[in-house]
Amino acid sequence: MNKSFLTALCATGALMFGAAQAADGPSDGSVKVGVLTDMSGVYAAIEGPGSVIAAEMAIEDFGGEVLGQPIELASADHQEKADVASSIARRWIDRDNVDMIVGMVNSAVGLAVQGLASDKQTITMNTGAGSQELTESQCSKYGIHYVYDTYALPVGTATAMVENGGKKWFFITADYTFGHSLQKSTARVVRELGGEVVGSVNAPLGTNDFSSYLLQASSSGADVIALANAGNDTVNAIKQAHEFGIVDRGQKLAGMLVFLSDVKALGLETAQGLQFTTAFYWDRTEKSREWSQRFLDKHGEMPTMVDAGVYSATLAYLKAVEAAGTDEADAVRAELGDMKINDFFVTDGSIEPNGLMPHDMYLVRVKQPSESEGPWDLLEVVSTIPADQAYIATEDSACPLLGE
Incomplete structure (x- = not known):
């Protein structure tokens, strides 16, 4: 063998050894x-x-x-x-x-x-x-x-509320991608079930004062005021809605994305009866x-x-x-x-x-204070929403990768 062939052979072997190492174990040691x-x-x-x-x-x-x-x-x-x-x-x-x-x-x-x-x-x-x-x-x-995702969340919540008479909806929406996507998906479900959207208003992320938005929603004649927001925004909006007596006057609140931590922050006295869709509940x-x-x-x-x-x-x-x-x-x-x-x-x-x-996914209801048996006994699972009903079907997806 001549020297140049040996050199090429060794280089090829080194490359193959390096490739084998890269495919076997973490690339950087962890x-x-x-x-x-x-x-x-x-x-x-x-x-x-x-x-x-x-x-x-x-x-x-x-x-x-x-x-x-x-x-x-x-x-x-x-x-x-x-x-x-x-x-x-x-x-x-x-x-x-x-x-x-x-x-x-x-x-x-x-x-x-x-x-x-x-x-x-x-x-x-x-x-x-x-x-x-x-x-x-x-x-x-x-x-x-x-x-x-924002497709799955309305399937349980909006369906339950429209079927129970909540035909007219007004949205208070977090003014960024998530809020707009959630409003769009929820409105689709509402309309498919024969309901209508009578109005909406956008609220900045981190809003502390929802009074003007709630006033618009209350005067809209809506059966349901939908909160297309999350976290502290949802908690603040629900608290202020109760302070203004909106629920007592007959309008319903729909939390389109509610977490266990939100219910805990609100307390059962305020949150009782609220229905929402979740992917998990600790006591299931x-x-x-x-x-x-x-x-x-x-x-x-x-x-x-x-x-x-x-x-x-x-x-x-x-x-x-x-x-x-x-x-x-x-x-x-x-x-x-x-x-x-x-x-x-x-x-x-x-x-x-x-x-x-x-x-x-799971449609849940917030318990009344008299139903709760402990500090975290907050929810009751009302129904299970099967995966094929909760999420958009692959064949209906607009993901560009699926056409490749």
Whole structure:
């Protein structure tokens, strides 16, 4: 053999060895998960410190390592700002070798981070934002929408209220992507059931005074005042509506996105009878009760559906890494698409090519004070909404990826 042939042969062998190493085990010596959330703002009670605890629990339950290497956790506060979230995500991916980002409550944040991460071939598992555009017009090969979306939320709540006489609807809407998407989806359900939308008004995120918006809604003649917002905005709007006697005068409130933490903040005296749709309630099954008690012991509060979703999504990701034998995004995404997800949060869940994870949703009712047997005994599950009814069908999706 001549010298040039030996050199080429050694180079080829080195490349093949390097490729084998890249496909076998974590690419940088560890697997790192990043929880990007609202730690101090309007959505902190929904998916803030609790979501970090949930991710820690998932890592702990998985065993703390995968493919023989440690699992690391990063967390940061996006401050409800898409530019801040994008800056953090860019640093995490480019400098800190974060392999998957979970959380991202706030749709503007979720869409921005999903777009940036996808350009960098990094998986995002959105558990907090609601906009269905995450899996529709702005879907991504690497973006997964896990807990709920604005298509699923109205299916139970709006249907129940229209069928019980709530034909005329007025919306108080959070003035950004999530709120507008939720209003659009809810209005579609209302109209399909023979109802009508008699008006709407937009309110800035983080509004403390809803009096002018509630006055417009009250004078509209609507049967139902729909709150297309979330977190502290929903809590403040419901409290002020009760102070103004709106419910006592016969109009109904519809919280289109309500969390357990909201009910706790409102108290049963104020929230009793409120119906809403959720992906999770801690007291639904033996498995959900067991995990939720562990979470309560660590956090001091019962989990929201987003907290539960962060745990489930993180655990599913780690299982996919293990099955793929690598943290390389394409291989892990393929495993996520093939697996069935079964835990206390979801039964027979599967992630579709557009990134949507359809699963059963639940219509719940807030208990009266006399019905409650404990500080967190707040809800009653009224009915189950099957996954194929709750979420948009794959064949009806507008995700561009599905046409490829």
